[in-house]
Amino acid sequence: MARRATPEVNAGSMADIAFLLLIFFLVTTTIEKDKGIARQLPPDEEIEDPPIIKQKNLFIVSVNKDDQLLVEDELMKVGDLREAAIQFLDNGGAPNGSPEYCNYCKGARDPKSSDNPEKAVISVQNDRLTSYSMYIAVQNELVAAYNFLRNRESQRLFGWKFTEVKQAIDEGSFNGNEDDAQEKLERIQKLFPLKLSEAEPKKSGQ
Amino acid sequence: MSKFKKKKGGEIPAVNTASLPDIVFMLLFFFMVVTVLRDNNLLVQNTLPKADQLEKLKKDRSVYIYAGKPSSRYKDKYGTEGKIQIGDKFTDISNVKFALTEAREALRPELQDKVMVALKVDEETNTGLVTDIKQQLRDLNMLKIIYITAPGNPVDQ
Numbered sequence: 565m566a567r568r569a570t571p572e573v574n575a576g577s578m579a580d581i582a583f584l585l586l587i588f589f590l591v592t593t594t595i596e597k598d599k600g601i602a603r604q605l606p607p608d609e610e611i612e613d614p615p616i617i618k619q620k621n622l623f624i625v626s627v628n629k630d631d632q633l634l635v636e637d638e639l640m641k642v643g644d645l646r647e648a649a650i651q652f653l654d655n656g657g658a659p660n661g662s663p664e665y666c667n668y669c670k671g672a673r674d675p676k677s678s679d680n681p682e683k684a685v686i687s688v689q690n691d692r693l694t695s696y697s698m699y700i701a702v703q704n705e706l707v708a709a710y711n712f713l714r715n716r717e718s719q720r721l722f723g724w725k726f727t728e729v730k731q732a733i734d735e736g737s738f739n740g741n742e743d744d745a746q747e748k749l750e751r752i753q754k755l756f757p758l759k760l761s762e763a764e765p766k767k768s769g770q
Numbered sequence: 771m772s773k774f775k776k777k778k779g780g781e782i783p784a785v786n787t788a789s790l791p792d793i794v795f796m797l798l799f800f801f802m803v804v805t806v807l808r809d810n811n812l813l814v815q816n817t818l819p820k821a822d823q824l825e826k827l828k829k830d831r832s833v834y835i836y837a838g839k840p841s842s843r844y845k846d847k848y849g850t851e852g853k854i855q856i857g858d859k860f861t862d863i864s865n866v867k868f869a870l871t872e873a874r875e876a877l878r879p880e881l882q883d884k885v886m887v888a889l890k891v892d893e894e895t896n897t898g899l900v901t902d903i904k905q906q907l908r909d910l911n912m913l914k915i916i917y918i919t920a921p922g923n924p925v926d927q
Contacts, residue, residue: 575791578791579787579790579791579794582791582794582795582798583794585798586794586797586798586801589798589801589802589805590801592805593801593804593805598826598827598829598888598918599824599825599826599827599918599919599921600821600824600825600827600888600889600916600917600918600919601821601823601824601825601916601917601919602825602886602914602915602916603914603915603916603917604913604914604915605904605907605908605913605914605915606908606913607908607911607913608905608908608909608911642924642925643925690897690901691897692896692897692898692901693896693897693898694896694897695893695894695895695896695897696819696891696892696893696894696895696896696897696900697819697820697893697894697924698897699897699900700819700820700821700893700917700919700924701819701820701821701924701925703821703917704821704822704823704919704924705924705925707823708822708823711823731825731826734825734826735826764901765897765898765901
């Protein structure tokens with residue numbers, strides 16, 4: 565007797581169905597890659613007696629409504645802001661032997677500029693009509709100045725770059741002792757704490 | 771012997787496509803996994819400013835705020851002033867707190883304290899609008915923010 569095979573289910577249309585689904589997902593896909601500049605806002609409470617900051621420890625950046633940049637009473641281009649901020653933060657003007665002396669600063673040690681990175685505060689003053697792209701450019705340059713100095717210190721102390729290791733930890737691709745690296749990152753952050761203050765923006769024309 | 775009739779010779783056998791569905795399914799699964807369905811319709815222009823000192827955003831704990839001029843097809847209805855969008859509708863500055871509280875409650879409960887506000891603001895917007903939003907965030911005690919930017923160098927514009 566001839567063996568009779570059970571008829572197979574016709575799977576010819578499976579490919580079509582799968583293609584249809586595939587095309588749907590292809591069209592609706594947006595692979596999002598949101599990145600940006602992270603910030604911590606100051607809490608909204610009255611500070612009883614605000615610490616007095618010496619004029620020399622303050623680096624004032626103001627932007628007017630026409631996106632012009634005024635840094636320490638000097639007109640400046642955005643491209644030069646990073647260098648100026650690095651010089652200010654890295655200055656280490658406190659005299660050798662005083663408790664505020666900064667032994668890792670490599671700046672000019674000008675007594676008229678900041679004492680040490682811990683004391684140095686950068687204050688950004690915007691106009692309400694400043695464009696957002698200018699605002700971000702200024703913030704970006706200031707963060708870049710901090711990152712440059714942090715990278716320099718982590719390179720000197722541990723032999724790797726601060727930003728690279730931080731990114732690797734954020735992405736979960738860091739291989740090695742993560743807690744140890746985290747601790748080292750915090751040490752570097754203490755050497756150059758991010759002290760950016762934002763003043764209440766002026767109304768235009770004032 | 772007619773049972774063993776020879777097939778007509780000389781024909782090239784068809785290409786075997788049996789594995790085609792498998793390949794397509796593999797692609798399908800890839801796209802299904804990486805797909806993020808757009809959950810809100812953009813009502814404002816959104817050209818992000820450029821920056822290069824970037825950090826990554828943790829998606830599961832973020833709330834988005836969009837701001838900018840209404841996009842061209844909404845111009846007649848909403849004018850050309852900078853506006854704030856949360857979810858898929860325009861929000862007035864006085865209403866931001868309410869909308870944000872609502873958006874925060876939509877997140878997973880254990881992440882609600884660690885919420886991060888992602889600001890997607892058009893590059894032509896005035897800083898004043900952003901400052902107003904930030905003031906509202908401080909009132910709400912949502913202090914972690916991230917300015918979403920496009921990668922690029924901000925200096926050579």
